[in-house]
Amino acid sequence: xxxxxxxxxxxxxxxxxxxxxxxxxxxxxxxxxxxxxxxxxxxxxxxxxxxxxxxxxxxxxxxxxxxxxxxxxxxxxxxxxxxxxxxxxxxxxxxxxxxxxxxxxxxxxxxxxxxxxxxxxxxxxxxxxxxxxxxxxxxxxxxxxxxxxxxxxxxxxxxxxxxxxxxxxxxxxxxxxxxxxxxxxxxxxxxxxxxxxxxxxxxxxxxxxxxxxxxxxxxxxxxxxxxxxxxxxxxxxxxxxxxxxxxxxxxxxxxxxxxxxxxxxxxxxxxxxxxxxxxxxxxxxxxxxxxxxxxxxxxxxxxxxxxxx
Amino acid sequence: xxxxxxxxxxxxxxxxxxxxxxxxxxxxxxxxxxxxxxxxxxxxxxxxxxxxxxxxxxxxxxxxxxxxxxxxxxxxxxxxxxxxxxxxxxxxxxxxxxxxxxxxxxxxxxxxxxxxxxxxxxxxxxxxxxxxxxxxxxxxxxxxxxxxxxxxxxxxxxxxxxxxxxxxxxxxxxxxxxxxxxxxxxxxxxxxxxxxxxxxxxxxxxxxxxxxxxxxxxxxxxxxxxxxxxxxxxxxxxxxxxxxxxxxxxxxxxxxxxxxxxxxxxxxxxxx
Numbered sequence: 205x206x207x208x209x210x211x212x213x214x215x216x217x218x219x220x221x222x223x224x225x226x227x228x229x230x231x232x233x234x235x236x237x238x239x240x241x242x243x244x245x246x247x248x249x250x251x252x253x254x255x256x257x258x259x260x261x262x263x264x265x266x267x268x269x270x271x272x273x274x275x276x277x278x279x280x281x282x283x284x285x286x287x288x289x290x291x292x293x294x295x296x297x298x299x300x301x302x303x304x305x306x307x308x309x310x311x312x313x314x315x316x317x318x319x320x321x322x323x324x325x326x327x328x329x330x331x332x333x334x335x336x337x338x339x340x341x342x343x344x345x346x347x348x349x350x351x352x353x354x355x356x357x358x359x360x361x362x363x364x365x366x367x368x369x370x371x372x373x374x375x376x377x378x379x380x381x382x383x384x385x386x387x388x389x390x391x392x393x394x395x396x397x398x399x400x401x402x403x404x405x406x407x408x409x410x411x412x413x414x415x416x417x418x419x420x421x422x423x424x425x426x427x428x429x430x431x432x433x434x435x436x437x438x439x440x441x442x443x444x445x446x447x448x449x450x451x452x453x454x455x456x457x458x459x460x461x462x463x464x465x466x467x468x469x470x471x472x473x474x475x476x477x478x479x480x481x482x483x484x485x486x487x488x489x490x491x492x493x494x495x496x497x498x499x500x501x502x503x504x505x506x507x508x509x510x511x512x513x
Numbered sequence: 514x515x516x517x518x519x520x521x522x523x524x525x526x527x528x529x530x531x532x533x534x535x536x537x538x539x540x541x542x543x544x545x546x547x548x549x550x551x552x553x554x555x556x557x558x559x560x561x562x563x564x565x566x567x568x569x570x571x572x573x574x575x576x577x578x579x580x581x582x583x584x585x586x587x588x589x590x591x592x593x594x595x596x597x598x599x600x601x602x603x604x605x606x607x608x609x610x611x612x613x614x615x616x617x618x619x620x621x622x623x624x625x626x627x628x629x630x631x632x633x634x635x636x637x638x639x640x641x642x643x644x645x646x647x648x649x650x651x652x653x654x655x656x657x658x659x660x661x662x663x664x665x666x667x668x669x670x671x672x673x674x675x676x677x678x679x680x681x682x683x684x685x686x687x688x689x690x691x692x693x694x695x696x697x698x699x700x701x702x703x704x705x706x707x708x709x710x711x712x713x714x715x716x717x718x719x720x721x722x723x724x725x726x727x728x729x730x731x732x733x734x735x736x737x738x739x740x741x742x743x744x745x746x747x748x749x750x751x752x753x754x755x756x757x758x759x760x761x762x763x764x765x766x767x768x769x770x771x772x773x774x775x776x777x778x779x780x781x782x783x784x785x
Contacts, residue, residue, distance in 0.1 A: 232607060232688055236600035236615060239659055246634070246656040247622055253633035264632075311529070319519070321526040327771055328530045331537075334767045334774070336717035338735045339756045342742065343536045346543050346554060346753060354539050357553040386536070394775050447626035450719045453739070468628045475632055476724075485632040492629040499624050 251492075257485040264481035276486040285462045285470070292377050293466045297446035297498070299381040300388070304441045305434070307385070308392025313426075315393070316400045326397075330390035337387060341454020344383045345370070348455070370456050373463035380464060383451050388444060392437045399433030400426070428509075435506040439499050446495050467491040540760075544753035565754035569741070573755050577730060578737040579762075584647060585722075585733065586715045589654040593711050594704055596655060597662030602692055604663065605670035606678070616667065622660040627653075628720060638725055645728045653721055658711040669703040670696065706777025709770060716763060734759045 258276055262269040280286060311329060315322045332340060347354045348369045356366035369375045403426065411421045449468045452458060458465035458473060465473070467487055474484040539554050544565055546558045569575065604616045627634075634653075643649025673696065681695050682688070719735040726732060732740070738759055742752050767774060 230607075232603040233612065235603050235692075238596050239600035239619065239663065240615070242596070242652065242656040242659065243619065243622070246653060247625070247630070250630045250633040250637050251625075253637065254630045257633055257636070264636075314522075314525070314529075317522065319522045319526055321523055321530075325526045325530055326775070327768075328533050330771070330775065331533075331764065331767065334713050334717075334763045335760045336719065336735050336763075338717075338719045338739060339760050340536075342738070342752060342756045343540045346539050346749065347536065349749070352551070352554065352749070354554040357555060386533075391778065394778050443624060443626065447628055449628060450735075453719075454742075468626070471628070471631065475635070481632050481636075488629040488632055492625060495626060495629070496624055 254485050254488055257482055258489050260482045262482045262485075263479045264475055264484075265479065269482070272482070276483050279483060280486055280490065285465075289462055289465050289467060289470050292464060293446060293448075293494075295377050296381055296384065296448045296452075296466055297442055299378070300384045300445035300448075301438060301441040303381070303385040304389050304392045305437055308389055308437065309396050309430075311389070311393045312396030312400055315397060326393070329393055332387045333390040335387075337450035338454050340383065340387050341451040344379075344386075344451075345455050348379055371460055373460070376456050376464040380448070380452055380455055381445075383455065384445060384448055387451070388441065392441065395433045395437045396430065399430045403429045431506070431510040435503065435510060438506060439503050442502055443495060443499050446498065447491070467494070540753055540757055543750055544757045546750055548748060548750055565750045566758065568748075569751045569755035569758060572745075572751065573737045573741040574729070574732070575734060575737060575755065575758060578732050578734040581647075581726070581731055582716060582733045585650055585654070586712055588647070589651045589658070589715045590708055590712050592651065592655045593658045593662050594707060597659055597707065598666050598697070598700060598704070599692070600659070601663050601666030601670055602696060605667045606675070616663075619660055619663045622657075623664065627657045631724065635724055643725070645726060645731055647731075650721060650725050653725065654711075654715045654718070657721075658714065662707050662711060665703055665707055666700070669700065673699055703777075705773050709774055709777060713763065 259271055259273060260269045261272045261275070311325075315326055335343075350356065350366055350368045350371065353366070353369075355369065359367055367375075369379060407425050407429075408421055411425055416424065446466075447468050448466050449472070452464060452466055452469045453472075456464040458469045462470060468491065471484045471487040471491065474480040474487065542554050542557055545562055546552070547562050547564070550558060552558075600619070604612055604619075638644050638649055638653075641649075643652070677695060678691060681691050686694065717735065718733070719739065722733045722736045723739065726736060729740075738752070738755050741755055745751050
């Protein structure tokens with residue numbers, strides 16, 4: 205008999221080099237080769253190409269283009285639209301993250317009580333997650349549109365003129381943030397519910413016996429033990445908000461001008477609308493750098509405060 | 514819990530539901546109204562008007578859009594499950610330094626949004642003849658779904674006791690037959706999660722489809738709807754009807770599979 209806990213490598217080998225390789229397990233690594241090939245072909249290679257294109261003046265079609273060094277990066281620094289687009293991207297990223305986690309947590313705490321309707325509430329809040337973001341954008345467009353929009357029907361009771369909410373740079377960015385929050389709130393709620401249900405009931409009983417009130421039970425037990433849910437939810441929402449595309453395209457098409465554009469929609473317009481592929485690739489590189497730094501920082505900081513139950 | 518408290522909590526939950534369902538209500542009232550009906554979107558039409566649906570279905574060629582969606586989604590999901598599950602097995606079971614590096618490589622791509630490499634990817638797809646082809650878009654969907662798929666499968670396989678592998682190897686099973694006969698059948702719950710998550714993602718995709726499927730006969734429904742929206746901004750009722758048709762299949766599937774949707778998401782992401 206084999207001693208308990210012996211690894212595969214120590215198992216008896218019957219015969220042959222091939223069999224030994226199979227038994228030893230190194231041939232097993234062949235199983236991830238298809239995935240690795242797809243990665244190299246469709247992610248790594250294009251990514252490096254993208255960095256290369258960002259140093260050229262390529263228009264997206266013409267085969268003759270030249271190396272222009274850091275010109276695109278210098279242009280990005282001076283671009284008058286850039287401040288606005290960066291600010292929007294931060295609002296979409298941070299705004300949606302704060303709102304989704306705050307409301308998602310409140311809903312999860314509410315649904316973790318023993319109310320009879322909780323199944324229905326959970327179903328309805330999660331429903332928008334599975335509807336395409338583009339369609340969700342159109343649905344909310346019917347709310348906010350200038351002429352005949354549902355919101356303006358109400359506003360017109362109080363003022364003479366309808367408000368051009370989607371055309372106004374002051375409001376449209378926040379409306380889009382709100383729509384993104386509405387759509388993906390369900391994910392945050394479900395992650396928090398999963399976290400809440402994994403906290404052992406005796407912790408609460410022990411805290412109650414020690415005289416802790418509802419608030420201090422939340423602060424001392426729930427909050428720290430929810431940390432893993434927070435980590436996943438925050439990072440997912442941050443990445444989702446920073447790369448927001450479909451909803452913006454559906455509701456305002458980045459307009460007016462670049463007033464509601466994010467880095468991703470700006471890049472799209474530069475490439476397909478203005479034949480400015482070199483500069484679009486530069487924006488892509490910037491987006492990659494921002495999202496990587498922000499999400500890794502969030503991941504490291506949030507992981508640090510996690511405790512295990 | 515006291516009766517009054519319970520009453521107020523139920524009342525609160527109904528208010529929350531009404532607020533969240535409101536956008537769908539507005540979608541429905543809009544899609545059933547004739548173009549000359551200028552009543553508020555808050556008011557239900559007093560009649561049953563189906564022309565918007567007929568027009569949207571015909572003008573946006575939604576029949577062909579749905580055919581494209583089904584082909585792309587089914588083939589992508591099959592490949593995602595096949596490539597992802599076999600890749601995760603060695604990564605979960607042979608944790609050498611090299612394999613840990615490969616795992617890190619796969620999972621780190623979760624952070625990279627596909628959009629950041631749009632420009633080179635587009636050029637590349639033109640060069641390899643993958644533009645306006647099913648295989649082109651399918652390979653892209655598969656590649657960009659792999660990080661999440663490998664993450665979920667690797668986490669799940671790690672929870673299957675190794676003793677199971679070892680016992681069957683002593684009984685003479687090779688490593689590969691072991692995977693197909695012992696491990697694969699155990700992967701059913703996580704496979705359901707992967708199918709649902711990636712299926713919804715591919716079905717609803719707009720970003721890739723709008724770039725790489727530009728021929729009208731290859732349009733998926735999001736692309737068909739977006740060009741429809743561009744052409745008929747004055748016919749907002751048609752767009753509403755098209756959106757409702759586009760949203761319905763996933764809503765129906767969700768209502769049947771919602772338990773898997775939600776437990777899959779929570780067990781895969783929080784505990785994995």
